[in-house]
Amino acid sequence: xxxxxxxxxxxxxxxxxxxxxxxxxxxxxxxxxxxxxxxxxxxxxxxxxxxxxxxxxxxxxxxxxxxxxxxxxxxxxxxxxxxxxxxxxxxxxx
Numbered sequence: 001x002x003x004x005x006x007x008x009x010x011x012x013x014x015x016x017x018x019x020x021x022x023x024x025x026x027x028x029x030x031x032x033x034x035x036x037x038x039x040x041x042x043x044x045x046x047x048x049x050x051x052x053x054x055x056x057x058x059x060x061x062x063x064x065x066x067x068x069x070x071x072x073x074x075x076x077x078x079x080x081x082x083x084x085x086x087x088x089x090x091x092x093x094x
Contacts (some may be wrong), residue, residue, distance in 0.1 A: 007059045014059075015073055018052045023077040027086035049074075 015063070028041040049070065057066035 011056065011059055011069075014052065014055060015069055019047070019073045019077050021048060022073060022079055024087065026077060026081045030081065030086050031088055059085075 020021045022045060025041050029038050029045065032038040034042065052072045052073070053066050055071055057063055060066060
């Protein structure tokens with residue numbers, strides 16, 4: 001007899017993790033907006049967004065719910081970055 005587990009804890013943890021990582025990547029894009037490396041952070045944000053959306057869709061089985069969760073996480077991390085503050089990054093010379 002297999003035990004059925006709820007996808008809610010995994011869904012919640014993935015959403016929190018995605019929101020935090022998106023905040024850090026967005027902060028790096030804003031910090032390095034005049035440097036070529038901001039392209040790398042933008043690409044990482046896109047890759048991570050696609051991976052998160054695909055995983056949430058597999059967990060829930062519903063595309064609309066996955067898109068709404070993704071949009072909510074994006075809005076939360078953007079709100080934090082623009083209204084609370086973002087991480088100021090800089091390159092350190094060796």
